[in-house]
Amino acid sequence: MPVAPERFASRRDTVACLICLLCAVAARVAPVDIQLAIASGITDTIAAPFLALQEQVELLKAARATVTERMAQIDSAVVQDLETESIRAENERLRRLLDLSARLPLQHVAAEVLRQDDLADETMLKLSVGRDHGVEPDDPVIAPGGIVGVIESVEARTSNAMIWTDAEFRASAMTQDDDDNYIFGIVGPLTSEGPTTTLMELRGVPFRRTVPVGAMVRTSGRGLELGGVYPIGIPIGTVIAEPEEGEREGEQGREGWSRTYRIQPAVHPAALSHVIVLTGLGGDLADAFEVERR
């Protein structure tokens, strides 16, 4: 390797080195009190800014660890809360179903909704009861809130229920005006909203009769002897509005001497996990649901 003689140690370098070595040896052999005093003096002066910097970094590190820990705790608490809430809601639904079941005056069977996660779920429900449980086509399907639909086809241990969102769904309905006079009509899904409708409509209300907003619409039980399927008194929904004149004219032309009202359904199919299939005929169910509504 090449040599750089101009940078060899001079006498001055040697002296500087010796002085430093002497100082270092002195520091090494000095009494502990003096050593600590020197150390303290240096950490309080030369090293102080760097130690302050290190302290800030340590604080940041601790803060980061704390934030991570808190986030994990919050996440766990949220998950736990969601699970608890879900279980509580499920519990409440089942409790209401049991209560309704105890109050029903006619033969019935409880069923679980078997979700299929396909498009048919919006108009059809697969139920966990079938022919073996006494279920037959055209049996009404209800939930603690009110009407759900009707059994369309039956297998041995399962059945398919057409729910009120289906365009073919119809139910004979009744409600009351401000003078407690009964008003009758036909309820079906609000088809103008398409297959994913969340509303119903009450059609065929005589033009001279007015249904107040907020009035409860129930099944009328009419035509049971002629093949109708719903017993009297099952809640269908609540009147929320009368459609604008032009709205109905634009879709279906003039209704003539009748009015049509929009209804907020008593039961939304998406929230269903269990239902009741009415296997017996007749009877007034208004009292059973009246308690539920209270």
Add this chain to the structure above:
Amino acid sequence: MKPISERWRLGALLLFLVVLQFTVRPLPEDARIEGVMPDFLFLALLVYAIRARPGQGAVAGFVVGIVTDSLSPTAFGAGALAHTIVGYLAAWGKAVFFADNLFVNAAFFFAGTWIRDVLVLVIGGHVHGSAVFWQIAYFSPLKALTTAIAGTVVLLLFRRLLHIRISE
């Protein structure tokens, strides 16, 4: 005499290394291996020593050593003594065997760190038994290796700033 701008550049780099010593080391435990982190303070001393006269290297070594001892006064003075010797020898060694070769520089950083650790252990006498062996044969070489790698990176990153021509 070095130009003033070159002194400022060198000073800035040394300050940067000192700041690294106090900011990188407190990293989360999972991001480093305890005890084998690069010694940026010692690296600053070596970077300075290879550009200084042996006397200046010895003084710088003494300052770095006494500060290190103050931060952890277990064997006060041992660090000052070891750093003084290594600082002097580093400056003297570079004067005799100067080479702007990357591997030689890495070996220089490695040897400097390891010799410093051995000197501190011997002079300090605060580690006993098999711990001395593990310190000299395992932990010190690891620390020397990480310091050498860090030193090589520093030289590569700041070679223009330091006017160093490095041949691989």
